[in-house]
Amino acid sequence: xxxxxxxxxxxxxxELRRILDATGVDVELVGLDDVPPYPETPExxxxxxxxxxxxxxxxxxxTGLPTVADDSGITVDVLNGMPGVFSARWAGRHGDDEANLxxxxxxxxxxxxxxxxxxxxxxxxxxFPDGREYITHGHLPGRLIREPRGENGFGYDxxxxxxxxxxxxxxxxxEEKDAISHRGQAMRALAEILGEQLARAGD
Amino acid sequence: xxxxxxxxxxxxxxELRRILDATGVDVELVGLDDVPPYPETPExxxxxxxxxxxxxxxxxxxTGLPTVADDSGITVDVLNGMPGVFSARWAGRHGDDEANLxxxxxxxxxxxxxxxxxxxxxxxxxxFPDGREYITHGHLPGRLIREPRGENGFGYDxxxxxxxxxxxxxxxxxEEKDAISHRGQAMRALAEILGEQLARAGD
Numbered sequence: 013x014x015x016x017x018x019x020x021x022x023x024x025x026x027e028l029r030r031i032l033d034a035t036g037v038d039v040e041l042v043g044l045d046d047v048p049p050y051p052e053t054p055e056x057x058x059x060x061x062x063x064x065x066x067x068x069x070x071x072x073x074x075t076g077l078p079t080v081a082d083d084s085g086i087t088v089d090v091l092n093g094m095p096g097v098f099s100a101r102w103a104g105r106h107g108d109d110e111a112n113l114x115x116x117x118x119x120x121x122x123x124x125x126x127x128x129x130x131x132x133x134x135x136x137x138x139x140f141p142d143g144r145e146y147i148t149h150g151h152l153p154g155r156l157i158r159e160p161r162g163e164n165g166f167g168y169d170x171x172x173x174x175x176x177x178x179x180x181x182x183x184x185x186x187e188e189k190d191a192i193s194h195r196g197q198a199m200r201a202l203a204e205i206l207g208e209q210l211a212r213a214g215d
Numbered sequence: 216x217x218x219x220x221x222x223x224x225x226x227x228x229x230e231l232r233r234i235l236d237a238t239g240v241d242v243e244l245v246g247l248d249d250v251p252p253y254p255e256t257p258e259x260x261x262x263x264x265x266x267x268x269x270x271x272x273x274x275x276x277x278t279g280l281p282t283v284a285d286d287s288g289i290t291v292d293v294l295n296g297m298p299g300v301f302s303a304r305w306a307g308r309h310g311d312d313e314a315n316l317x318x319x320x321x322x323x324x325x326x327x328x329x330x331x332x333x334x335x336x337x338x339x340x341x342x343f344p345d346g347r348e349y350i351t352h353g354h355l356p357g358r359l360i361r362e363p364r365g366e367n368g369f370g371y372d373x374x375x376x377x378x379x380x381x382x383x384x385x386x387x388x389x390e391e392k393d394a395i396s397h398r399g400q401a402m403r404a405l406a407e408i409l410g411e412q413l414a415r416a417g418d
Contacts, residue, residue, distance in 0.1 A: 054325045055325055056325055056326065056327055058293055058326070058330060090261055091295075091297055091301070092295035092296050092297055092299065093295050094294055094295055094297050096295065098294070101321070101322065101324075101325070102322065103318070104317065104318050104320075104321020104322060104324075105321060114307065115306070115307050115318075117307075118304070118306070118307025119301050119305065119307060121304075121307075122257045122258055122259055122304070123259065123261070127261060
């Protein structure tokens with residue numbers, strides 16, 4: 013069965029594929045480049061869950077395929093959990109990782125080191141054409157550092173060190189990152205549900 | 216008696232003077248230009264109260280004068296109360312009103328109109344050389360608009376409409392704004408305390 017991964021972010025698409033492939037779930041994963049183009053839906057949700065569902069539903073509606081989408085972000089304690097759902101557009105436009113990360117560093121410049129707690133959060137949604145919908149979650153606690161380090165990953169990875177680690181998420185290998193990441197947690201939980209639903213469909 | 220108004224923001228200084236003068240409290244208000252220069256203290260507090268106290272204490276320590284300082288900001292509901300204490304440095308550097316305001320508008324660009332609730336918040340501190348310290352508060356609820364309007368005021372005034380108003384804070388006259396503003400509320404309460412303390416000193 014084909015399952016659509018509904019993201020327009022090439023690096024995130026790679027991560028979703030990699031994580032789902034590693035679970036061994038028996039589906040053909042297709043990206044937005046593999047289906048007829050459809051317009052982007054504004055992420056009007058105020059929670060990760062809402063936005064993940066908005067994107068998954070838009071994929072189902074446009075393609076008729078079961079669709080996986082996630083909404084993820086970084087929550088910074090002294091910013092009251094922001095950037096949160098605004099992580100990808102924190103600097104005011106979508107997807108400028110460098111500007112977003114520099115802005116957060118500027119905002120917390122005067123904040124003492126001991127108050128730089130942060131976490132990566134992910135909500136992943138799976139929607140089926142018949143209306144079944146599932147949501148899973150992932151959460152990776154850690155802290156911000158003042159200067160970006162590392163070349164892997166994307167988004168805020170270079171300024172985030174997970175609890176128990178000394179390297180930033182961008183200094184981890186893909187396998188190391190997937191093993192702990194918010195997206196890894198949420199997508200593995202979603203892969204289990206996907207497997208169960210496929211088994212049911214095959215009954 | 217001389218009282219120092221400890222702010223490096225010329226427009227805020229004007230507002231503080233105007234509000235306190237209108238209360239008729241019998242003190243000589245001096246600004247930072249009227250006292251020997253002292254270095255700026257980083258606003259390391261995580262609340263308006265802490266930052267107001269940091270600034271008032273720094274003024275007392277540097278000048279020996281009773282010192283008034285405020286820390287104010289805008290809290291946007293969908294940003295979990297941010298920019299909050301980071302309002303003046305939201306775009307990553309201090310005091311660029313236009314950049315700060317544009318950034319907030321960019322961040323909420325996809326947020327539906329009915330979720331644009333916001334408030335102006337002020338904590339005002341009064342510190343005496345003998346260690347007495349007082350804090351007062353002000354709070355003005357309202358909502359954001361998408362396009363700045365008005366030339367008065369400063370900061371986020373052009374994109375904020377107070378509850379019950381149709382004009383932005385930047386479209387109000389100074390008198391209209393002071394009558395309702397967060398800073399007006401907090402400073403009038405502080406003027407009362409200042410008056411009582413002066414009366415006590417005169418006993």
